[in-house]
Each structure stands twice: as C-alpha cells, then as structure tokens.
Amino acid sequence: MDFEFSPEEQAFLKEVEKFIADNYDPEVMDVTRENMSQLVDTPKRRALMKKIGEKGWLGMTWPKEYGGTGGEGVYEFLLNEKLASVGAPQIGKGVGIIGKTLIRHGSDKLKNEFLPKILKNEVEFAVGYSEPNAGSDAAAMALKAERDGNDWVLNGQKIFTTSAHFAEWYWVGARTDTTAPKHAGITLFLLPMNQQGLTIQRMPTIGDEITNQVFFDNVRVSDEYRVGELNKGFNYISEALDLERFTMFTFSPIEERVKLLVNYVKEEQRDGKPLKDDLIVRQKVATLATEIEVAKLLGYRVVSQAIKGGKPPTNEASEYKLFATELSKRVANETLNIEGEHGQTRVHTDDAPLKGRAELTYRYTVIDTLGGGASEIQKNIIARRKLGLPRNF
Ligand SMILES: Cc1cc2nc3c(=O)[nH]c(=O)nc-3n(C[C@H](O)[C@H](O)[C@H](O)COP(=O)(O)OP(=O)(O)OC[C@H]3O[C@@H](n4cnc5c(N)ncnc54)[C@H](O)[C@@H]3O)c2cc1C
Secondary structure, three states: OOOOOOHHHHHHHHHHHHHHHHOOOOOOOOHHHHHHHHOOOOHHHHHHHHHHHHOOOOOOOOOHHHOOOOOOHHHHHHHHHHHHHOOOOOOOOHHHHHHHHHHHHOOHHHHHHHHHHHHOOOOOEEEEOOEOOEOOOHHHOOOEEEEEOOEEEEEEEEOOOOOOOOOOEEEEEEEOOOOOOHHHOEEEEEEEOOOOOEEEEEEEOOOOOEEEEEEEEEEEEEHHHEEOOOOOHHHHHHHHHHHHHHHOOOOHHHHHHHHHHHHHHHHOEEOOEEHHHOHHHHHHHHHHHHHHHHHHHHHHHHHHHHHHOOOOOHHHHHHHHHHHHHHHHHHHHHHHHHHHHHHHOOOOOOOOHHHHHHHHHHHHOOOOOOOOOOHHHHHHHHHHHHOOOOOOO
16 A cells, blocks of 8 residues: 555646746635635636646546546646645636536537637536525426427526636536436536526625526527436436545645644744643644544545546545545634634734634635535435445435
8 A cells, every 4th residue: 555646646746836836826826715716717817727728737637539648537636736725726617527527428519619628728617506496406406498499498597506607608407307207307408608598696605705596587508518318417417526526625725724723833822821832722733633634545545446447436535525524614613713812803814813814714614515515415425325324315
C-alpha cells in the first residue's frame, strides 16, 4: 500500500503550482468565496479556465478521440485540489457532468457541438435537477416535457439552479413519461439559457452567492437536444452524481482552514495566556488535524476506485462526501469557539481574527451538507448499498 504520488504526479503538481503563481490574480483566486470559488462566473475566471484548457488540462481524462489525452482521473483530482486550495475556479460541470455524460451517451450531433467548446472553455452550463417538490428525491421531478412534432414543450419549475444567471446552456431533467415508475420517466435535455419562455429569478444565499429559480412557460426544445435515450435520464444523472459528490467538495480548502486555525492558536493569547498552552484548545486542533487526514484518505479511495474502473465509486463517494462536508462544518464551528466573540467579526474587517474567515466559513458551509445530496442521503446510500440494509423510503 503506497499513499505517495508517483514522480509523474508530483511533477504535475509542481507544474500546476507554477501555473497558479504565474497567473496569480486576487480577483480570480479568492479563498473568501470558499467552496463557491469553483464557479467560472466572471470574465477573468473564464479567461483563467481558458488558459487551463490551452494547457490541455480540461481533457485530461477524456478519450483521445474526443480531443482528450486519455489520462487517469488522479490528474484531474490533483488539479482541482490545487486550484481549490487558492480559491481559483475548478474543473466542474462542463468537463465532468456534461462532457462525460455526452461522451458515454450523447448523439454525434451533441458531441460535435459541445465537446470542443468544453475543452476550450467556451461554454458554461447550469444543472437543473432540483424542484420545489424534488430535492433529495430528485427522481420525483415533475417539470413536464410533452412531444410536439420534432420538438418537446417544457412547462414547470426548477429551484436552486446555481449558475443559471450566467450560464449559456441548461442541462435539465424533465418528466417525459408520467405513467412509468418515477425513476424511469425522466429525460435529459440541453437548452439555451436565453430560450423563449424561460424566466430566471435570483435567490441570494446565506453564503453571499446566488442561486436561482427557473420557470418554464411553453419552452421548446428540439428532439436533437435530447441527451441519450428517452426516459433514461435518471440513470445518467445518478452516474454523474457520484462524480459531483467528489469533485465539487474538495478537501484542500478545509485543510487550509485548519492550518490557519493552528497558526492562530500558535500566535494568539486569551486572558494573557497563550492559546497554545490551553489543553482544551490543543485537543480540539489535534482532533481536527487528524480528521483532515481521514478526509484525505477517503478522497484518495474514491480516486483509486475510479481509476481501477469497473464498479462506480458510489459508496466511496458517499463516505467521502459525508465525512468531508460534516468535517468542514466542525472546523467552522470550532474556529468560532476558539476565537471567542471576535470570531463573529465580518469577513474582510481588518482587525478580525483570520480576517473574518471564521464567520464566513460558518455561513458558506451550510450548503456543503445539502448540495450534491444531503448528509442524510449519503447515510441512506451507505446503509443500503454498503451495509445491505433495506430501503427506508
Ligand atoms: C446554494 C444551493 C445550490 C444548489 N445548486 C443546485 C444546482 O445547481 N442544481 C440542482 O439541481 N440543485 C441544486 N441545489 C439543490 C440541492 O441539491 C438540494 O437542496 C438538496 O438535494 C436537498 O433537497 P431539498 O432542499 O429539497 O431538501 P429536502 O429533500 O426537502 O430535504 C430536507 C431535509 O430532509 C432530509 N431528508 C430528505 N429525505 C430524506 C430521507 N429519505 N432520509 C433521511 N432524511 C431525508 C434531508 O437530508 C434534509 O435535511 C442547490 C441547493 C442549494 C442550497
């Protein structure tokens, strides 16, 4: 058993570090956007992602016939963790969810239209699964798609569509068969975000970021923009969710926050006594530092399982997502506890401990244990698929 990265992988990490240093820009690499720094939502962030594309790093795991280099997922993992550690945008929906699903299941038309653009970072996507009555149970989605000649006509509503306010294309699941069991009546479509009949309404969140509600009023989409087979959409969504649980919840930012906290403990005093001498504080940071190692190893297991191929890393991804995101919240909580009342000082306030990162992380991590499947859902998956317990819902 070897937990070290190979010389090639370490050389790649060095190359990414150099790329980050050469392209450093505080507006693009902003750790105060916490987990949402992954979004490619401003012109400067897009420009950086384009450069990443020019390095050939967007297609590292795609097959050569689609413009990729057919490499192992570990390189994508290393790249994303490094980018996340400095608050830079990360490889996400385009390369992962949309690109990989199109490669496996898309028509030649969709592959030819979208894959080259994804590799050059010329297109941003929003992903629309959740609805007011379909969140954890995404298979309950009710957005209706009815066939009309060569088109489909979509009516209904999505909620929590992050990126809808800046993306060009919508990757959306809709109900195409109301009589089939709920998992078997969903189809995926791609439609332009500015399509007639689509209304986007912003929803500001506790983490200072924007998500959206999207309303569909007779929105037409040609059958050519149907992804894969009719009524197989939920299978494709499930496949891609394993990936999302892992790639969208990186551990390097959590590790960085623990390092900040340890430095704070080393340097600060409370009531005239160094924090580093406080037994309870020492116990707390030692526990968090150990838990970081656990999260890291759970992450490595997902990558290793994905590289081996065969069985998708469903259990591993759920275990990682559950542990890492709950840890992320514990780190935020303990940082506030250790900092005391000053920890509540707003981010970017000059004299706030850790420049206000504690209160910020506390707000931003609310999404971590909900998005990409809530903690309870990860536990359900582990109980059922790993432990063989019966379904409870
Ligand atoms: C900021 C933000 C961004 C998001 N971005 C996107 C996006 O881009 N695209 C998208 O499609 N969705 C997105 N989501 C939606 C997200 O995936 C859902 O919020 C999530 O799946 C939970 O669904 P829900 O909010 O409907 O909660 P519910 O499903 O109503 O759950 C409420 C609570 O009940 C618990 N619960 C539900 N079912 C069970 C069960 N069977 N067993 C035990 N406990 C259960 C849940 O864990 C949760 O604690 C986003 C959400 C947020 C907050």
